[in-house]
Amino acid sequence: MATETNNFTLGNGVNLQPSYYNNGNVNFGWDLMQQQANVTTVRIEIEPGHETQAAGWIADAKSNGYQVIATYHKHTANGSNDVNELLDAANWWVKNYRKLGGNFTINLMNEWGNHDLNALDYAIAYNQAIAIVRTVYDGPIIIDLPGWGQGVNTAYAAISLTDPIITDTNIIPSVHIYKSSWNKGTGAFLTPSDLDFLNSLNIPCVVGEFGDEGDGTCDWSACVDHAKSLGWPVIGWCWNGDGEGFNMVTPSWNDDPRATTFTLAPYFDTIYSKLSGPNA
Numbered sequence: 001m002a003t004e005t006n007n008f009t010l011g012n013g014v015n016l017q018p019s020y021y022n023n024g025n026v027n028f029g030w031d032l033m034q035q036q037a038n039v040t041t042v043r044i045e046i047e048p049g050h051e052t053q054a055a056g057w058i059a060d061a062k063s064n065g066y067q068v069i070a071t072y073h074k075h076t077a078n079g080s081n082d083v084n085e086l087l088d089a090a091n092w093w094v095k096n097y098r099k100l101g102g103n104f105t106i107n108l109m110n111e112w113g114n115h116d117l118n119a120l121d122y123a124i125a126y127n128q129a130i131a132i133v134r135t136v137y138d139g140p141i142i143i144d145l146p147g148w149g150q151g152v153n154t155a156y157a158a159i160s161l162t163d164p165i166i167t168d169t170n171i172i173p174s175v176h177i178y179k180s181s182w183n184k185g186t187g188a189f190l191t192p193s194d195l196d197f198l199n200s201l202n203i204p205c206v207v208g209e210f211g212d213e214g215d216g217t218c219d220w221s222a223c224v225d226h227a228k229s230l231g232w233p234v235i236g237w238c239w240n241g242d243g244e245g246f247n248m249v250t251p252s253w254n255d256d257p258r259a260t261t262f263t264l265a266p267y268f269d270t271i272y273s274k275l276s277g278p279n280a
Contacts (some may be wrong), residue, residue, distance in 0.1 A: 009067060013041030015043045021257040026258065083125040086128075099137045113144075141168070143166075162260055177211075206233045
């Protein structure tokens with residue numbers, strides 16, 4: 001069972017982070033990706049200032065048959081609790097959604113909020129930001145959990161318990177799962193059962209990023225498997241664009257952004273093995 005999002009569907013897939021290499025002028029290796037049948041969705045992170053290139057990335061992804069999640073990604077604001085950063089992202093979507101071609105799923109902002117952000121402030125900020133985005137887009141909005149996408153309990157409270165709660169019901173909470181994933185609400189590394197909190201909300205959820213990286217003892221593999229058992233799409237990190245070597249293909253864009261031929265890297269199997277089964 002995949003997540004229905006208006007006229008299209010999100011399945012399992014991979015992340016792409018092209019903004020930081022050769023001014024975003026990179027070769028995606030679509031031919032090689034198309035040989036991987038379990039990749040049906042791509043999440044493309046867009047650094048502000050790369051809108052012209054991003055319109056091309058999104059158009060190419062759609063022309064190659066992929067469902068697209070487009071994410072506002074300002075690297076200096078990852079983990080920020082500054083509401084103005086989130087509102088800047090919302091206003092960026094107002095300015096650029098149609099310029100980017102439309103007909104994709106908006107991920108409002110990558111990893112806004114750190115582990116210290118409380119549920120009330122998270123809800124207040126997202127209520128403001130979502131209302132802005134709604135002036136140009138009526139589809140589902142993916143919202144990353146606070147704590148760099150890891151704060152399951154905080155997001156659950158913001159959607160279900162606090163006053164005010166996040167009032168828009170057409171949202172998709174997104175959790176990011178790595179070895180280092182920490183759930184501030186439990187004071188422990190993320191566990192599979194933590195995901196049941198979000199699942200109990202009875203709204204679509206997604207694993208927006210996952211991978212075998214970071215320091216910590218989160219059993220990322222078991223968490224991803226549990227998310228799939230709940231029917232959530234899972235999006236692996238990453239096809240290409242990771243600056244620390246966690247790329248599914250070689251050469252990395254860091255080494256050769258305009259390579260014309262790519263091969264599968266050893267890390268490929270780590271991620272791709274999780275993309276089969278539910279939502280493939």
